Amino acid sequence: MSNSYQLSVNNTASFDLSESDLKNLDAVSMDKTKFHVLKDSKPYKAEIIATDFIAKKYTIKVNNNTYEVAISDALDILIKSMGIEIGKTKVVNAIKAPMPGLILEISVEVGQTVKENDPLLILEAMKMENSFLSPRDGIIKSIAVEKGNAVDKGQLLIEFE
Numbered sequence: 001m002s003n004s005y006q007l008s009v010n011n012t013a014s015f016d017l018s019e020s021d022l023k024n025l026d027a028v029s030m031d032k033t034k035f036h037v038l039k040d041s042k043p044y045k046a047e048i049i050a051t052d053f054i055a056k057k058y059t060i061k062v063n064n065n066t067y068e069v070a071i072s073d074a075l076d077i078l079i080k081s082m083g084i085e086i087g088k089t090k091v092v093n094a095i096k097a098p099m100p101g102l103i104l105e106i107s108v109e110v111g112q113t114v115k116e117n118d119p120l121l122i123l124e125a126m127k128m129e130n131s132f133l134s135p136r137d138g139i140i141k142s143i144a145v146e147k148g149n150a151v152d153k154g155q156l157l158i159e160f161e
Contacts, residue, residue, distance in 0.1 A: 003018070003019045003073060003074060004017065004018050004019070004073075004074055005017045005018075005022075005072065005073055005074075006071075006072045006076075006077055007069055007070070007072075008069070008070040008072070009067050009068070010068050011068070025037070026038040026039070033047055033049075034046070034047045034048075037062075044062055044063055045062070045063055046061070046062045047062075048060055049066065055070070056070060056076070057069070058070075058071070091136065092136055092160070093159065093160050094157075094158070094159045094160065095120060095132055095156075095157045095158040095159075096154050096155060096156055096157060097123060097151040097152065097153055097154060097155045098130075098153065099123075099125045099126070099153050100150070100151065100153050101123045101125030101126075101130070101150070101151055102124045102148070102149070102150055102151070103121060103122075103123060103124075103146065103147055103149045103150075103157075104122040104123070104147070105121060105122040105147060106120075106121045106143060106146070106147055107121060107122075108120050108121070108140050109140065109143070110140055110141070110143055111139065111140060113137075113138070113139050114139070114140065115137050116133075116136050116137050117133045117134060118133065119131055119132070119133055119134075120132045120133065120134055120157075121145075123151070132157070136160070138160040139160065139161040140158060140159075140160065141159040141160055142158070142159045143157070143158055143159075144157055144158070145157050
């Protein structure tokens with residue numbers, strides 16, 4: 001099985017390359033970051049300007065034109081197709097009760113600005129107190145319960161703007 005790669009150039013153009021495409025590339029290294037490339041009998045001067053190895057992103061100058069190139073291998077493509085991307089998180093806009101219980105304490109008010117991990121409320125369930133912390137920075141849009149309320153599993157507790 002040969003490796004395949006997907007290149008995104010300036011977030012506008014996309015190219016699929018195989019391992020054999022790379023082996024057939026006529027490129028000569030002039031030094032660590034500069035290359036002389038022949039493609040269809042046309043010469044190109046290429047230079048790597050900046051690299052981000054972790055994000056697999058590169059800034060490349062080809063014949064005095066600068067391009068932003070992102071490289072994805074087969075695993076990166078598979079992970080993205082599954083909806084999982086590195087560095088991306090889903091925004092949580094609502095806190096719902098994970099189990100039936102009783103609201104013992106509410107530590108926030110509507111309109112209050114909260115930081116990630118700030119305490120929001122305490123839910124007593126199965127004789128245990130469960131503290132809910134803010135999953136993100138934000139502003140409290142609404143509080144759907146009051147202290148002393150019994151709640152069902154999946155019931156909306158707090159909503160963020």
